[in-house]
Amino acid sequence: MKNILFIEDESVLQKTVGSALKQEGYKVISATDGESGFNTAKSRKPDLILLDIILPKINGFEVLKKLKETPETKDIPVIILTNLERISDIDKALESGATTYLIKVDYSLEEIVKKVKKALGEQ
Amino acid sequence: MDFKKYLNQLNIRKECKKYGLSIWRCPQFVFMIMGVIIIFSTLFTYAISSKYIEDPLLISLVVIFLTWLLLILSYLVTQSFERLAEASRMKIEFLTIMSHQIRAPFANMRWVTDLLLSKKSGITNNKQQEEEYLLILRENSQRLEELINKIITVSKIEQGKFPLRKEFFTLKDLIDKVILEFKSYAEASNVKIIFECPQGLPKIFGDVSQIREVIENFVDNAIKYTKDKGEIKILLSITNKDRDIYFEIKDSGVGIPKEDQKYIFQKFFRSKSAMKHQTQGSGLGLFIVKSIIESHNGKTGFKSEEGEGTTFWFTLPILKNKIKEKDKITN
Numbered sequence: 001m002k003n004i005l006f007i008e009d010e011s012v013l014q015k016t017v018g019s020a021l022k023q024e025g026y027k028v029i030s031a032t033d034g035e036s037g038f039n040t041a042k043s044r045k046p047d048l049i050l051l052d053i054i055l056p057k058i059n060g061f062e063v064l065k066k067l068k069e070t071p072e073t074k075d076i077p078v079i080i081l082t083n084l085e086r087i088s089d090i091d092k093a094l095e096s097g098a099t100t101y102l103i104k105v106d107y108s109l110e111e112i113v114k115k116v117k118k119a120l121g122e123q
Numbered sequence: 124m125d126f127k128k129y130l131n132q133l134n135i136r137k138e139c140k141k142y143g144l145s146i147w148r149c150p151q152f153v154f155m156i157m158g159v160i161i162i163f164s165t166l167f168t169y170a171i172s173s174k175y176i177e178d179p180l181l182i183s184l185v186v187i188f189l190t191w192l193l194l195i196l197s198y199l200v201t202q203s204f205e206r207l208a209e210a211s212r213m214k215i216e217f218l219t220i221m222s223h224q225i226r227a228p229f230a231n232m233r234w235v236t237d238l239l240l241s242k243k244s245g246i247t248n249n250k251q252q253e254e255e256y257l258l259i260l261r262e263n264s265q266r267l268e269e270l271i272n273k274i275i276t277v278s279k280i281e282q283g284k285f286p287l288r289k290e291f292f293t294l295k296d297l298i299d300k301v302i303l304e305f306k307s308y309a310e311a312s313n314v315k316i317i318f319e320c321p322q323g324l325p326k327i328f329g330d331v332s333q334i335r336e337v338i339e340n341f342v343d344n345a346i347k348y349t350k351d352k353g354e355i356k357i358l359l360s361i362t363n364k365d366r367d368i369y370f371e372i373k374d375s376g377v378g379i380p381k382e383d384q385k386y387i388f389q390k391f392f393r394s395k396s397a398m399k400h401q402t403q404g405s406g407l408g409l410f411i412v413k414s415i416i417e418s419h420n421g422k423t424g425f426k427s428e429e430g431e432g433t434t435f436w437f438t439l440p441i442l443k444n445k446i447k448e449k450d451k452i453t454n
Binding site: 010012013015016017019020054083084085086104105108109110 | 219222223226227229231233234237238241256259263
């Protein structure tokens with residue numbers, strides 16, 4: 001069973017996205033702020049990380065940077081899941097090594113699950 | 124270290140992009156151009172005056188006077204460009220924050236409905252789970268409604284279409300109602316609200332719903348930014364030689380860092396420390412509070428220390444009239 005780390009502070013999203021992913025057979029680990037998100041990634045080495053940008057403590061960009069700088073976590077695929085839509089943010093995330101940048105309002109739950117599967121190399 | 128900072132400042136293109144204005148309207152660039160103009164005109168003045176004037180002292184006086192005049196002019200010009208740039212930057216910031224704050228509840232609602240409608244999830248078979256998700260839907264639509272109401276209020280304030288419906292009312296009763304309204308939120312956040320009010324305070328003449336909004340805003344913020352177990356203390360008293368009623372709300376929360384304090388009442392301003400603790404929030408509440416208090420001829424302000432808590436206060440004038448004696452409340 002593959003592990004997915006979901007770093008997101010809004011509990012509604014943890015519930016909905018977490019539920020949808022669990023139904024597909026994945027194990028979902030939740031983190032509700034940037035700092036614990038990074039620490040959890042380091043200790044549990046998930047197969048994929050879903051990362052929000054607006055987070056308490058340290059924001060998503062900083063978490064992404066730290067993940068890519070740490071040998072234990074730099075190869076874990078990261079999907080950014082956010083409502084920020086500025087081109088500068090998208091470029092910044094992709095340049096920092098994010099696999100995909102998803103704007104929440106543009107996708108249904110089913111489509112998010114599809115993107116996760118794709119990033120994990122399954123279809 | 125400082126030299127690097129100056130070099131960065133000189134990267135004018137990057138600085139100007141922040142404002143979203145063309146480079147000709149950007150204050151840093153304008154300042155640079157003015158500097159160049161001043162240098163050239165100083166040299167030019169010197170060249171011309173030394174041709175026509177004999178006395179070297181007179182030449183230097185003319186040059187100094189002209190340079191000084193140009194310096195003042197460029198200062199005034201750069202100042203007004205800075206104000207324009209700041210307004211433009213705030214517009215951009217508004218769009219970014221607002222579109223994010225409006226989209227967040229939308230995304231929540233969409234996904235909850237996706238889950239409720241999906242046959243795979245089986246949630247509709249579980250009544251308790253179904254109700255939980257429906258409550259989330261309601262909460263998010265309320266959140267959206269509040270946000271939109273705040274945006275409309277701000278628009279009304281800015282266009283001067285925010286009329287006051289004044290009447291006599293008791294501030295103590297209003298505060299009691301608001302505390303009741305926030306009771307469950309406070310309990311859920313493990314925060315205790317204490318309200319101290321002396322007897323016999325006179326009534327206030329003002330718009331009840333607007334003053335209610337002010338108090339709700341203060342209480343909401345106090346609870347929102349108080350971590351774990353905390354205490355909020357509300358105080359009412361008379362001040363300024365019996366001419367004003369004084370309201371104070373003191374929390375033991377995260378406090379406001381010194382560098383953000385002067386922006387706190389500005390539209391859309393959210394202190395970075397606030398964002399670190401609570402990602403929801405429009406930055407409009409305090410702007411609305413200040414407008415309401417000022418339209419009632421009152422004053423508002425705060426005292427804060429990062430990590431120690433914040434005390435917000437406001438004063439409202441007491442209308443002196445013959446009815447006052449009859450209206451004094453007795454507990």
